[in-house]
Amino acid sequence: xxxxxxxxxxxxxxxxxxxxxxxxxxxxxxxxxxxxxxxxxxxxxxxxxxxxxxxxxxxxxxxxxxxxxxxxxxxxxxxxxx
Numbered sequence: 001x002x003x004x005x006x007x008x009x010x011x012x013x014x015x016x017x018x019x020x021x022x023x024x025x026x027x028x029x030x031x032x033x034x035x036x037x038x039x040x041x042x043x044x045x046x047x048x049x050x051x052x053x054x055x056x057x058x059x060x061x062x063x064x065x066x067x068x069x070x071x072x073x074x075x076x077x078x079x080x081x082x
Contacts, residue, residue, distance in 0.1 A: 002027035002029075002030075002045065003025070003026050003034070005040070006022065006023050006024075007021065007022050007023075008020055009021075009038070010038070011040045011042075011047075012039050012041050013042070013066060014070065017066055017070065019066060019067075021044075021047040021048060021049055021063075022050045022078075023046075023050075024040065024044040024046060024047050025044060025045050025046040030042075030045060042070075044072060045072075045074065046072075046074040046075075048078060049063060049076070049078070050078045051077055052080075059077060060077065
């Protein structure tokens, strides 16, 4: 179906927006995003962020907005404490 990657793996959403999600999935249909070598060049099909005290605020606001802006189809937030 595709490939799963885990951090550290840069996702280049634009020249100014580069993020490192905890987990991400790129389908075979969107395999062209993987032609950048070690980086994913564009919006993955699925991004998963695992919340921690240090990252929860950024994951729930800034990263959520970036992923939506750049066309990530599925964005999951995992709360290990819940």
